[in-house]
Amino acid sequence: MSTNLRVAFIGAGNMAEAMVSGIVQTGMLEPHQITVTNKSNEDRLLELHNLYGVQGIRRDKVQLSSYDFIFLAMKPKDAEASLRSIKDEINKDQVVMSVLAGISTDFMQEHLNEGQQVVRVMPNTSSMLRESATALAPGEQVTMKNIKLAKSLLACIGEVYLIEEDQMDLFTGIAGSGPAYFYYLMEHIEKTAFDHGMDVSQAREIGAQTILGAAKMIIEREETPAELRHNVTSPNGTTAAGLEALADNGGGEAIKAAIEGAMNRSKEISEELQRTPVAY
Ligand SMILES: NC(=O)C1=CN([C@@H]2O[C@H](COP(=O)(O)OP(=O)(O)OC[C@H]3O[C@@H](n4cnc5c(N)ncnc54)[C@H](OP(=O)(O)O)[C@@H]3O)[C@@H](O)[C@H]2O)C=CC1
Numbered sequence: 001m002s003t004n005l006r007v008a009f010i011g012a013g014n015m016a017e018a019m020v021s022g023i024v025q026t027g028m029l030e031p032h033q034i035t036v037t038n039k040s041n042e043d044r045l046l047e048l049h050n051l052y053g054v055q056g057i058r059r060d061k062v063q064l065s066s067y068d069f070i071f072l073a074m075k076p077k078d079a080e081a082s083l084r085s086i087k088d089e090i091n092k093d094q095v096v097m098s099v100l101a102g103i104s105t106d107f108m109q110e111h112l113n114e115g116q117q118v119v120r121v122m123p124n125t126s127s128m129l130r131e132s133a134t135a136l137a138p139g140e141q142v143t144m145k146n147i148k149l150a151k152s153l154l155a156c157i158g159e160v161y162l163i164e165e166d167q168m169d170l171f172t173g174i175a176g177s178g179p180a181y182f183y184y185l186m187e188h189i190e191k192t193a194f195d196h197g198m199d200v201s202q203a204r205e206i207g208a209q210t211i212l213g214a215a216k217m218i219i220e221r222e223e224t225p226a227e228l229r230h231n232v233t234s235p236n237g238t239t240a241a242g243l244e245a246l247a248d249n250g251g252g253e254a255i256k257a258a259i260e261g262a263m264n265r266s267k268e269i270s271e272e273l274q275r276t277p278v279a280y
């Protein structure tokens, strides 16, 4: 689907790039329909222009009134200043979409004009390859038409899940931060393989194919993860020994702690921004 929407990103970092890359690959928007802006790093804007063909303009030089969707993609600590700066440049037909961890739709609405349409989004960096697991929680003022448009825009970067906003911190712990847990797992696979004499690049390929295969089995087969695990595990075999070592070393608890750590940090960011608006 190709549309005449115009989209601006305020913030031109890792997350903005991953989303731009995914969107441009689908052809839903032509690069000239997308503008990326940042505070000061003009080299970065040029880099994104050269890579994806999008317009790169410093925030203080861009006129926001002509964009349908405005993505906030700066760090949470910069959100309030940015919301204040866009408040009177935009009108109620435009939709502000935040990808920021811990920034609620209430917080956005509080710092924008009454009735402004806002949506809270949590993508992940796999957007780069159109494999994000992205959550979307619309604010109360967003029209059905814009929710549909937002969903189809986000579908460019992967799977989209419409969730209640009170699940957003948990979603962030699972999927927003989630890729990092798997990269961490891979780092340890590589290190272990290297310690036992395997070439790191070969270990990387083998480890990644193993994760990819397991993920596809979970998605495409009917069995639960527990059943799939059971099917790998021969009595008194190698997997049983591996899983026992994993449990003995707190594997399950570590995964739970990682998700809850990220989830709690997302809640904490919200609380800190409510208390002390400009610093966390
Ligand atoms: N990285 C990830 O995996 C994910 C990140 N997120 C969220 O995305 C957001 C951005 O993260 P990430 O891309 O990693 O961060 P980066 O540090 O890579 O990028 C931040 C960007 O924001 C810009 N910026 C800061 N203040 C302003 C401002 N007032 N006006 C315009 N631009 C501004 C910076 O510009 P300059 O360099 O010129 O200062 C920079 O381009 C965070 O809030 C994070 O919670 C969400 C999901 C996943």
Ligand SMILES: O=C(O)[C@@H]1CCC=N1
Residues within 6 Å of the ligand: 101, 172, 176, 177
């Ligand atoms: O680490 C962070 O705060 C951001 C939000 C989710 C992923 N990265």
